Amino acid sequence: MTHQQIREKFVKFFLKNKHKLIESYSLIPHGDPSVLLTTAGMQQFKPYFIGAKDPMKDFKSRRLISIQRCFRTSDIEEVGDAWHNTFFEMLGNFSIADYFKKEAIDLAWQFLIKEMKIDKKKLWATYFKGDKQVEADKETGKLWEKCLPKEKIRGYSREDNWWGPTGKTGPCGPCSEIHYDFTGKPCDKDEKCLPNCECHRFMELWNLVFTEYNIDEKGKLKELPTKNIDTGMGLERLALVVQKKNNIYETDLFISLMEKIARDTAFGKLQKIEDLVRSRVLADHVKGAVFLIYDGVLFSNKEQGYILRRIFRRASDQFLFPNFSWLHYIDKVLEIYHSTYPYLLKRRDGIADNFIREQEAYKKIQQLEVKEVIEKISQKKREKQTSDIVGPSSREISPAEAFLLYSTYGLSPEKLKREGFVFDEVEFQKELERHKKLSRSGAEKKFGGHGLTSQEIPEKDRLKIIRLHTSTHLLQKALRDILGNHVKQEGSDINKERLRFDFTHPQKLTDEEIKRVEDLVNQKIRDDLPVSFQEMPYEEAVKIGALAFFKEKYPEKVKVYSVSDYSKEICGGPHVEHTGQIGRFKILSEKSSSAGIRRIKATVE
DSSP: OOHHHHHHHHHHHHHHTTOEEOOOOOSSOTTOTTOSSOOSGGGGGHHHHTTSSOHHHHTSOSEEEEEEEEEOOTTGGGTTSSSOOSEEEEEEEEEESSOOHHHHHHHHHHIIIIISOOOGGGEEEEEEOOOSSSOOOHHHHHHHTTTSOGGGEEEEOHHHHEEOOSSSSEEEEEEEEEEEESSSSOOSSOSSOOTTOTTSSEEEEEEEEEEEEEEOTTOOEEEEEEEEEEEEEEHHHHHHHHTTOSSGGGSTTTHHHHHHHHHHSTTTTTOSHHHHHHHHHHHHHHHHHHHHHHTTOOOOSSHHHHHHHHHHHHHHTTOOOTTOOHHHHHHHHHHHHTTTOTHHHHTHHHHHHHHHHHHHHHHHHHHSOHHHHHHHHHHHHHHTTOOOOOOTTOOBOOHHHHHHHHHHHOOOHHHHHHTTOBOOHHHHHHHHHHHHHHHHHHHHHHSOOOOTTOTTSOHHHHHHHHHHHHHHHHHHHHHHHHHOTTOOEEEEEEOSSOEEEEEEOSSOOOHHHHHHHHHHHHHHHHTTOBEEEEEEEHHHHHHTTOBOOTTSOOOSEEEEEEETTTEEEEOOOOOOSBGGGSOOEEEEEEEEEETTEEEEEEEEO
């Protein structure tokens, strides 16, 4: 059974059981600033679980399914074993105030046994055994007794059988995991050898989450107004079981990539285990990078772009061999997924261009001697009259210095360790988290605050600012028309003299591109298009194609400003009534703001 057939069977089974198929959302979690990337199928449904939105209004159903592309870095050090990934696709069924534990378990069992033909003797189930906050989920244990012998049903603590929330706050609850038993025999380390044993005898296959609680901003656990179901099963792991392989890299979701790596490297069939692991890391990270770029992430030193850069450079560090071409690996990924994501083929050249540019940048960094880099940082510190960095003769560096080498020069922790440097890796991760938080808060402060309605601004200047504000809408749409839909707003600032607009784009605009953008904006101004707005729910605004600054946390109801049928954006306003009021638009400058981010300054006359 191919991965495509597994997808089709999953969808057909749940459609038959009155579920509605919802398309996979982007890897960038729109409207959810609590996480950088989509890590689970339920993220897009969080507002429905907590009762903030009505699924009947938006989906006409309380039973939903999706095959959601996801990305997690929490298990990045495990990538290379039999079944861990960064990028994966999650099969999930969801019930929002409809069915609960009994039906969720019945549906999962029917699908695995009847549709996937999995040997039930290979399956075990776990449930939440309770703690001081929430009592044991004995009901789930009893429900599983209809499917499995008692000895194959086990209770575990919150660490193993409690799921969520995806961020610091949100829906969560006890869960029941279905585990697949590969050997049927205890391991050498533990004669009991039950699910969650570290020997890899068992693999978690499907997680059924009983989402009946919510953690608020104060960290308090409260019951939700409704009882909900959220399940997740990795397509790669299911393919491993159904296709009777030893690991996910032997399934049809990876095998062509693995064979290409084996042919290209000097390791032939990769006899050494360490080389096999490295080849798997390369395969996983190439695939992950392709899909991150596909969903609009660009290489940078912060947020999603930082994750993309990290996995790309980690992939680059795995092998050095002649005639290496990222294009060949990108094409293998497209070959695997073209029927599921046909738009990937249209993005091929753009994805390849991003890969090549980043590789060139990384080559320059690799040519620098690590000692020289540290000496440069030392010199900068001395110039600022701060404490000296550890000298180049030493191999001990602080976590802050390790982070600086990583974020500024791209020298990954793995690269530093291979060069013989010693630093506290736990503290390094803490440093990384601190910078993520600063990055997030900085992004929130930068957006908005144009003071468009302030009474302190003279009327003449206020009108100029309104004209510039409407110009930013035309500018963003013109940039997307000329450069492509990967262009997304990264920040905006307006004063009485000019507008500043930051946007995602991997390279400097040519003079011709700048002129085409400027001309297109002025054409829309000459067309004197009407400007209007409507109030609507945020989700509806996104569905009709309204552009949004996705780092901003929008209210449930938003204004969507439309410039005729040319541009739609979620915005608070105010704007001109028709574009002819703007005047002549002129781009003053275009330059880099940061890696992968360009900045345009413009004015109106």
